Amino acid sequence: MIIPATEDQAMIDLSPYGEWNWSMMGFAGRDPIFYAQLESEVSIHNSGDLPETIQNLCFRCHGVMGQRQFHLDDAGDTFTRDIVHVTDPADPNCKYGALAREGISCMVCHQIVDEGKPTQETMTGQFDVAPAGAEGNGISRIFGPFEDPATLPMVSSLGMKPLHGEPIKTSRLCGSCHTIYLPIFDADGNQVGSDFEQTTYQELVKNPENRFTTSFVAQATTIKDKRLLPKGWTKEGPPGFAADPTWGLRFVAATSPKGKVLDDVAFQDGSGSDRIVYQIDLPEEDIAGGTVEATLYYQSIPPFYLLERFSTAHGPNAQRLHFMASYLNVDGTPIENWKLEVAAAQQAFDGDT
Ligand code: HEC
Ligand code: HEC
Numbered sequence: 043m044i045i046p047a048t049e050d051q052a053m054i055d056l057s058p059y060g061e062w063n064w065s066m067m068g069f070a071g072r073d074p075i076f077y078a079q080l081e082s083e084v085s086i087h088n089s090g091d092l093p094e095t096i097q098n099l100c101f102r103c104h105g106v107m108g109q110r111q112f113h114l115d116d117a118g119d120t121f122t123r124d125i126v127h128v129t130d131p132a133d134p135n136c137k138y139g140a141l142a143r144e145g146i147s148c149m150v151c152h153q154i155v156d157e158g159k160p161t162q163e164t165m166t167g168q169f170d171v172a173p174a175g176a177e178g179n180g181i182s183r184i185f186g187p188f189e190d191p192a193t194l195p196m197v198s199s200l201g202m203k204p205l206h207g208e209p210i211k212t213s214r215l216c217g218s219c220h221t222i223y224l225p226i227f228d229a230d231g232n233q234v235g236s237d238f239e240q241t242t243y244q245e246l247v248k249n250p251e252n253r254f255t256t257s258f259v260a261q262a263t264t265i266k267d268k269r270l271l272p273k274g275w276t277k278e279g280p281p282g283f284a285a286d287p288t289w290g291l292r293f294v295a296a297t298s299p300k301g302k303v304l305d306d307v308a309f310q311d312g313s314g315s316d317r318i319v320y321q322i323d324l325p326e327e328d329i330a331g332g333t334v335e336a337t338l339y340y341q342s343i344p345p346f347y348l349l350e351r352f353s354t355a356h357g358p359n360a361q362r363l364h365f366m367a368s369y370l371n372v373d374g375t376p377i378e379n380w381k382l383e384v385a386a387a388q389q390a391f392d393g394d395t
């Protein structure tokens with residue numbers, strides 16, 4: 043699962059580990075943005091036992107293996123940041139810290155079982171796993187997409203029997219953590235409700251029986267006006283789609299733009315692009331022999347998203363993130379000044395136009 047190095051190119055690791063190793067889920071237990079956000083949540087909600095219960099909740103996904111094992115072993119009431127930092131093997135919490143730092147590891151997804159519970163019972167990271175030792179003699183179960191896998195190597199080296207598992211082939215597996223329903227607290231620390239913080243999975247599968255998988259935007263009833271339509275877009279949807287008696291018309295209705303953009307012909311021509319007109323008044327004496335330059339940038343997370351973290355969190359985790367964000371040298375990279383240039387154009391004019 044590697045593409046060997048050549049003279050012009052370094053080796054590429056395509057193994058499951060090679061992909062996981064660099065992924066956000068691989069880093070979930072060590073992500074500096076997560077820890078800064080956690081610190082800000084804990085400093086805002088600082089009454090009663092909220093600082094501890096909030097951490098316990100966040101680690102249900104971000105430090106899933108440590109948090110789960112900690113509770114399975116009845117090692118305490120709440121799983122918190124200080125446990126994640128324990129590295130002294132003599133400390134009984136050491137193993138939970140190490141597990142949490144591993145983030146969403148292989149052993150998370152590959153042990154999930156699905157007993158057909160409704161999403162409401164598995165969301166916010168409440169998925170089930172096969173119980174330890176389910177195969178007898180201390181051998182546990184691990185699941186993968188293949189029928190009839192060879193079992194001996196993993197049984198003898200890991201004490202785990204690899205089995206074919208249907209759940210790993212459905213997005214319900216991901217839906218447990220990618221549906222986040224969190225409590226809302228007032229300034230005095232009283233819970234005043236709960237709300238969906240993220241509904242990535244619901245956006246994919248609107249139907250609770252997991253049948254409607256045609257569109258990420260199925261959940262939205264009104265599409266945002268400013269969304270750029272993909273190249274090749276047509277009013278009728280993908281070729282032949284509108285003719286589907288069950289989903290065709292609903293798909294078209296859900297994915298069609300609405301509102302003022304309907305007057306914008308360029309937006310709907312299927313070119314995947316649009317025109318925006320900026321009109322700026324210039325004094326006449328400045329116009330002769332001038333040049334207009336325009337640059338379009340794509341700007342991702344910083345600085346505003348991070349700024350919010352720094353204004354509410356003041357502990358070592360926010361400081362670490364601040365340090366990293368301040369010293370990360372992006373000079374000479376495609377994101378110079380934290381901005382990715384998409385396109386640039388220049389036009390000289392003579393004063394008449
Ligand atoms: C976020 C969940 C998740 C994590 C984490 C994860 N896997 Fe998987 N893995 C899957 C899913 C889903 C499939 C099935 C893909 C399919 O059916 O095409 C899979 C398939 C596999 C397969 C068999 C098919 C293949 O593509 O090679 C292997 C081997 C595997 N994973 C190993 C690993 C290892 C090793 C790790 C940790 C480094 C890991 N996985 C982490 C979800 C995960
Ligand atoms: C149910 C699982 C779950 C719980 C509980 C959870 N998160 Fe997350 N978190 C996620 C997922 C999934 C993502 C990635 C979302 C995406 O990008 O689609 C994420 C992303 C984040 C990010 C963005 C990370 C980055 O690198 O940009 C932050 C910050 C974060 N979560 C903080 C928290 C905090 C603080 C809590 C506790 C109040 C919390 N999360 C609880 C699942 C969870």
Ligand code: HEC
Pocket residue numbers: 066067069070071073076103104106146150151167215216217218219220
């Ligand atoms: C145990 C909980 C858990 C499960 C199960 C899970 N995820 Fe995640 N996922 C997370 C968390 C937590 C993050 C955010 C990590 C961070 O940045 O700190 C995340 C991040 C991601 C991201 C990066 C999002 C972004 O904005 O870049 C993708 C993509 C993703 N998950 C896909 C999947 C898929 C596909 C599956 C199922 C095969 C899956 N996840 C299963 C918890 C989970």
